[in-house]
Amino acid sequence: MSDKPAAPAPAAGSRASMKKELPEHFKAYKHVWVLVEQERGQVHPVSWELLGEGRKLADQLGVELAGVVMGAAGTGTLEAAAEAFAYGADLVYLVEHETLRDYRNEPYSKAMTDLVNAHKPEILLLGATTLGRDLAGSVATTLLTGLTADCTELAVDADKSLAATRPTFGGSLLCTIYTLNFRPQMATVRPRVMKMPERQEGRTGRVVPFAPDLSEADIVTKLLSFLPDRTSTKNNLAYADVVVAGGLGLQSAENFQLVRRLAATLGAEFGGSRPLVQKGWIPSDRQIGQTGKTIRPKLYIAAGISGAIQHRVGVDGADMIVAINTDPNAPIMDFAHVAIVTDAVRFLPALTDAVARRFSPHTRDRIAG
Amino acid sequence: MHIVVCIKQVPDSAQIRVHPVTNTIMRQGVPSIVNPYDLFSLEEALRLRDELGGTVTVLTMGPPTASESLRKCLTYGSDRAVLLTDRFFAGSDTLATSFALAQAIRKIGETFGAPDIVFAGKQTIDGDTAQVGPGVAKRLDLLQLTYIQKIVACDPEARTLTVERRAEGGTQTLVTRLPCLVTMLEGVNQVRRGSIHDALRAARAEIVTWSAKDAGIEDVTKCGLRGSPTVVKRVFAPAPRSEKAAAVPVSGKAAADADALIDAILARQPSLEADLTHLAAGI
Ligand SMILES: Cc1cc2nc3c(=O)[nH]c(=O)nc-3n(C[C@H](O)[C@H](O)[C@H](O)COP(=O)(O)OP(=O)(O)OC[C@H]3O[C@@H](n4cnc5c(N)ncnc54)[C@H](O)[C@@H]3O)c2cc1C
Ligand SMILES: Nc1ncnc2c1ncn2[C@@H]1O[C@H](COP(=O)(O)O)[C@@H](O)[C@H]1O
Numbered sequence: 001m002s003d004k005p006a007a008p009a010p011a012a013g014s015r016a017s018m019k020k021e022l023p024e025h026f027k028a029y030k031h032v033w034v035l036v037e038q039e040r041g042q043v044h045p046v047s048w049e050l051l052g053e054g055r056k057l058a059d060q061l062g063v064e065l066a067g068v069v070m071g072a073a074g075t076g077t078l079e080a081a082a083e084a085f086a087y088g089a090d091l092v093y094l095v096e097h098e099t100l101r102d103y104r105n106e107p108y109s110k111a112m113t114d115l116v117n118a119h120k121p122e123i124l125l126l127g128a129t130t131l132g133r134d135l136a137g138s139v140a141t142t143l144l145t146g147l148t149a150d151c152t153e154l155a156v157d158a159d160k161s162l163a164a165t166r167p168t169f170g171g172s173l174l175c176t177i178y179t180l181n182f183r184p185q186m187a188t189v190r191p192r193v194m195k196m197p198e199r200q201e202g203r204t205g206r207v208v209p210f211a212p213d214l215s216e217a218d219i220v221t222k223l224l225s226f227l228p229d230r231t232s233t234k235n236n237l238a239y240a241d242v243v244v245a246g247g248l249g250l251q252s253a254e255n256f257q258l259v260r261r262l263a264a265t266l267g268a269e270f271g272g273s274r275p276l277v278q279k280g281w282i283p284s285d286r287q288i289g290q291t292g293k294t295i296r297p298k299l300y301i302a303a304g305i306s307g308a309i310q311h312r313v314g315v316d317g318a319d320m321i322v323a324i325n326t327d328p329n330a331p332i333m334d335f336a337h338v339a340i341v342t343d344a345v346r347f348l349p350a351l352t353d354a355v356a357r358r359f360s361p362h363t364r365d366r367i368a369g
Numbered sequence: 370m371h372i373v374v375c376i377k378q379v380p381d382s383a384q385i386r387v388h389p390v391t392n393t394i395m396r397q398g399v400p401s402i403v404n405p406y407d408l409f410s411l412e413e414a415l416r417l418r419d420e421l422g423g424t425v426t427v428l429t430m431g432p433p434t435a436s437e438s439l440r441k442c443l444t445y446g447s448d449r450a451v452l453l454t455d456r457f458f459a460g461s462d463t464l465a466t467s468f469a470l471a472q473a474i475r476k477i478g479e480t481f482g483a484p485d486i487v488f489a490g491k492q493t494i495d496g497d498t499a500q501v502g503p504g505v506a507k508r509l510d511l512l513q514l515t516y517i518q519k520i521v522a523c524d525p526e527a528r529t530l531t532v533e534r535r536a537e538g539g540t541q542t543l544v545t546r547l548p549c550l551v552t553m554l555e556g557v558n559q560v561r562r563g564s565i566h567d568a569l570r571a572a573r574a575e576i577v578t579w580s581a582k583d584a585g586i587e588d589v590t591k592c593g594l595r596g597s598p599t600v601v602k603r604v605f606a607p608a609p610r611s612e613k614a615a616a617v618p619v620s621g622k623a624a625a626d627a628d629a630l631i632d633a634i635l636a637r638q639p640s641l642e643a644d645l646t647h648l649a650a651g652i
Contacts (some may be wrong), residue, residue, distance in 0.1 A: 039537060103536060104543070105503075105513045129537050134515045137503025141467060146598035149498035167497075168604065175604045182598040220512055221545040224531070228539040242648055267648035284556070291497075298644055299634070309607060320638050322630070323614055332614075338633050339614035342626060350623030354631055360649035 022181060029183035032058040033121040035112070036067040036084050036092070037131055039103060040228075041076030045196065045239070046127035048087045050189060052197030053154055054125055055088040060156040064090040066121070066208075070111060072101035081207055086199045091206040093119065099214045102223045103131050109138035111212035116143060118210065121184045123162050125154075128188040140186050146179030147186040152193055152313055162187065167290055167313055192238045192294040192317065235269060235285060242268035243297045243318075245288055246276065247311075249304020249325060249344055253281040258348035259303060265352050265360070271295070273305050289314035303344040307332025324348070370423030370525055371482045372414040373474055374447070375489040375505065376407040377496075378431050378438035403438045406490035408445075408560040409553040413520060414488050415446050415561065421525055424448040426477055426484075430458055430469050436576045443571035445563040450574065451477060455581040460594035463496070467504025468591050473584045474509060485525065487511060487550045499552075506550035514545060515552045523547075 034054045037044040051067060058065040067084035071077040073096040081092040093115055099107040112135060116124065124139075126132035128150050140147035152174070153165040161178050162185040168175040179185040237243065244266065246259035256276065263270035271288040272281065288295055290310040296317035303324040305311060312335055315321060323336035324344045333339055340347070380399045403411075414425045427442040429435050430453040439450035453473045461469065478484055487509070489502030499515075506513035519533040521542065534541045535554055563571075581589055590596060617633045619626055635642050 037537070042538065044537060102541065105515075109507075130516045130535060131537050133499045134503060134513070137463075137500040138507045138513065140500070141464060141504040141507035144464065144598070146462065146464065147498075147500060148599060149500055163602070168601075173604050174607055176602050178600045178602055179598050180600055221514075221543055224542040224544055226536075226539050226541050241644060265649065266645065267651055298638075299641055312607065320634065320641070321614075322634060328616070334613065336614035337637060338617065338630070340617040340619065340626060340630050342619050342623075347623050347626065350627040351630065354624065354627035355645075355649065358628075358631060359645045 022183075026181075026183040029120040029122040031063045031066055031119075031121050032061065032123045033066045033068055033093075033125065033184070034084075034089070035124070035126045035132065035135070036069045036080050036089075037127055037129060038069055038071050038076060038080040039131070041079070043076075043080050043083060044127055044129055044131075044191070046129060046132075046189070046191040048083070048199075049191070049194040049196055050125045050127060051084060051087040051089055053189070053194045054123075055197065057123060057154060057156055057162070058090075061122075061160055063122070066090065066119075067092045068095065068112070068115065069093070070095040070100050070108060072096065072098050075101065082204075083199075085203050085205040086201065087197055088200070088203075089205055091208055093208050093210050095210045095212055097212050097214050099216050099219055100212075102226060103134075104219065104221050104223065105134055105138055106219050106221060107212070107214050108135050109142065110214060111210075112139050113142045114212055115210050116184060119208075124184040124186045126186070126188050128190040132188050136186060136188050143182075143184070145182040145184060145186060146177075147188070148177045148179070149188050151187045151189050152316075154187060154189070161185070167309070173309075190294050192296050195296070195317070237269045237271050237286065237288070238293045238295055240269035240295065241297050242266050242299045242301075243271055243288070243295050244268050244301045244303070245271040245273070245305060246303045246344070247273040247305030248275050249306075251304075251345065253279070255345050256281050258345065258352070262301070262348055262352045262355065265355050268297075268299075273308075273311055302332060302336070303348060305332060306330045307335065324351075370418060370421045370486070370523075371426065371484045372418060372423065373426045373428055373477055373484040373487045374407070374411050374414045374442070375470055375487065375501070376411065376427050376429050376438060376442060377404045377490070377493050378402070378429060378435040379404045379493055379495045401434070401437065403441055404490050404493045404495075406492055406494070406553075406555055408490075409555055409557055410488035410490050410551070411442060411445060411447070412558045412560040413551070413553050414486070416558070417486070417520065417523055418448075421523060423485075424481070426451060426481060428453065428470065428473055428477065430454070430461075430466065430473065433578075436578070439576050440571050440574070443574050444568045445560055446567045449481065449577065451577045451579065453579050453581075453584055455592075457581045457586075457589040457592045460597065461592060462597035462599045463498050463500040463504055464598055465592055465594075465596035466501050467508055468596060469581070469584070469586065470501065470505050471508035472586045473579065474505065476579065476584045479585075483548070485547045486523075486530070487548070489550065489552050491516065491552050491554060502550060502552045509550070512545045512549040514543065514549060516554050517551050518554045518557050520551075 067089040148164040244263040300318035323339040492499035516535040521531040
């Protein structure tokens, strides 16, 4: 979806007219699939989040949930399959081939397309990662089916079609999108948008091997080298339990240090709204929101952030949202749980002191020293 | 080298407002811009042309007013601009958009010479799907390189392109064959300002304008709403939480207020006490 004009919700009458009978050859398409994104023995956690969500959809539809694991044999594929069962999969399609050792579009999209054509899922979910987005676009175009990007909510409606909700028009609004007459119904979801499901120790399922018709000689693009990120330079913002963030209300880059100090005292990660990235106060990997990171902390403290919808969609999954804002009518008051209407620049140092006093006397010594 | 760059004219969404009652986008007076992500790809195309010789053709599908954005790209130094415009394209989703663009690129190839590289932006700021680039690549059977942070080498003789690609967890160096489709990562370059000469040429330049038929599209059912497998059923504003934030009363003394805020947080979520104690102690 991209270019649809945003119209008011259509009247009830036009709704039914949009649904046609699903063409006969698509009726065999059943079950919910999730790509278990596995590279170099590491599974991207978004895959488990999607299995959690896929489980709910599969249960509502009364069908099975399958994980799709792709890679070269012996590179963690079997471990990934075992984990997929623990996170709710009933079965795993195991697609092993030497050409799948590193992600490349050609072999991955061919293997996935062939697997879909062979085993016919009704729903196919992928993480909106660089891998998932690169792959999903190719697979959907090859299969000539619909793909809804960056969904924030997935549901099964009364007649069992997938209702995929995503932000639209720069996130000012949400829209619900259907793929009515084509299968599979494809969607991508960004990391941390869905909740991480409980891991069920000892849960197992069936492994269904699938031999892709691939040969290195046919693949044009070659990998010359791979340089892993140094993990130390990557922040843990998306997966942090406590996050403190600042916005334009802080008024200056110097004042943003107050956010960093509170975060350090709490042992939390820090982040900010998009304008701060544009002003160069914080690096782009610290941006929270629709075009930044989605977070799901237990506690989120937002200082001087108005709570525009593009920001909100990135933090809605937080268990507790605390707003510090001078404006009692700022949009953030509509979704924060606790708020204090006060000047963040004055208040943050006091809050940092109070936190140090109450939770960690040692930290206060460190700050003082 | 012939390089085609797909650009889209988008509303400057920083300035978009939503009508509070009808939930419709208020577009009046919102200026249009070239999708910012496309400019990183355009600059890379211009750089390659300057180094290797050849021409850069910019392409957009959109309403007639999208010619303004094409003209802007001409001022940056693009050689030629093609506007694909037809009422049949209205309501296209990404699949229908990639169909139309792919057809136009075929036609560009027939008319002006086959492209060696097609560039698209990483994503748009209005559609925001990052799907159209991969879709165009698939339809034209082009090799696809997305999230490219650097073009390391392009050898038109050997027909190879070497790039650094931002992958999950690291950087891949990949080599592939021309022709291919590339989407650049944001922030990897800065689009040039263009010379006075370019500005003058752009002002006078004729923008090649094609209808669906001109672009060789016979089956218009593959375009627009009819060619789109996805259907937008409902557009709505996010609901407020059932209750507004509980406001902590302010005394004016920051220290007392800070304690009151922490008390309010813990009263609502007592389990946070243990979490905060652990975290603050660095455990
Ligand atoms: C396509 C698109 C994508 C976007 N993506 C994102 C995204 O991913 N993340 C994001 O954050 N934004 C994003 N935005 C921008 C978003 O629309 C808002 O413009 C932005 O979130 C506002 O940032 P802010 O809250 O810091 O600033 P403002 O909206 O200016 O709010 C500042 C707030 O601070 C308060 N304030 C002022 N002084 C004080 C004080 N002394 N103490 C306490 N409070 C004070 C004000 O009352 C106000 O509520 C996007 C926009 C677009 C168009
Ligand atoms: N209507 C269009 N005309 C030309 N190029 C487009 C159009 N829509 C999308 N694109 C290209 O595809 C990229 C990805 O768009 P999107 O899938 O909407 O995020 C954009 O950055 C453009 O390069």
